[in-house]
Amino acid sequence: MKNTLYLLLLAFVLTGCKTDHNGEQDKDHDDPVAAVFEANSKTVMANLEGWQNENLDYSMYAGDFYLYETAFSAEKDSLSLEEMKAYDKExxxxxxxxxxxEAVLLPGVKRASTEPDGSVRHYPVWEVTKPAxxxxxxxxxxxxxxxxxxxNEEGKILRQQVFGDFTGLMMYLHGEGDMMEQGE
Known part of the structure; x- marks a missing residue:
């Protein structure tokens, strides 16, 4: 009786600890949102490469694209695609x-449900050089x-936002941040 109870308890514990995944966590290719995220991640990687190579393929952007303007004291709240192109060139x-x-791309989520929505986010570190x-x-x-x-539904970038201490970086690059050098 004691052995039967132990076997029953062991069986209960083993079945209770069983997982339903096949070892490929976060790679459920049957999930349509995961497939959209994967496709959108490829677009983001191409975007990052294009930015670094100063040769961005703007066809990855939707016609009604806008970039949130996150600069301190910005004159307006967003930039159109044409305005962004001019800004990039400058x-x-x-x-x-x-x-x-390393580019570690993370899935964005819907605000209300916190379920993945196909958007892509990341937290990069960029090195910016003002040439001599x-x-x-x-x-x-x-x-x-x-x-x-x-x-958007066609896989084009509809909205982009970037947050960082751009003011501090510009002050440093243009020689107004000598105090920053001393503090490092």
Whole structure:
């Protein structure tokens, strides 16, 4: 009787600890949201490569795209695709960019349900260099960012937002951040 009770208890514990996954956590290819996230992640990786190479393929953006303007004292709350293209061109003319952290892409979620929605976010570290001129030396700083991408049904980037201490970085790169150097 005692042995039967122990066997019954052991069977109960073993079946209670059984998992339903096949060892491929977070890779459920039968899940349509996971497939959308995977496709959107490829777009984000191409976006990051394009930015670093100063050759961004803007066809990955939707026609009604907008970039949230997160700068301190920004004149307006968002930029259109055309405004972003002009901004990118200006940034590439004045600075060199290199992502120095591994791109770990994370799924975004719906606010109400916290279920994945196909959006992509990540927390990169970028190295930004202001090249040397005849009168100044090159200067390099790093910035930690939060960046997220929302997509439309066609897999085009619909919204993008980037948060980081851009003011501090610019002050440092342009020589106004000598106190930052002393504190490091």
């Amino acid at each position: 940034m590439w003319a004045n600075y060199d960019f290199k992502m120095v952290s 001129t005849d009168s100044t030396e090159a200067r390099t700083g790093t910035i930690r960012l939060y960046e997220s991408f929302d997509f």
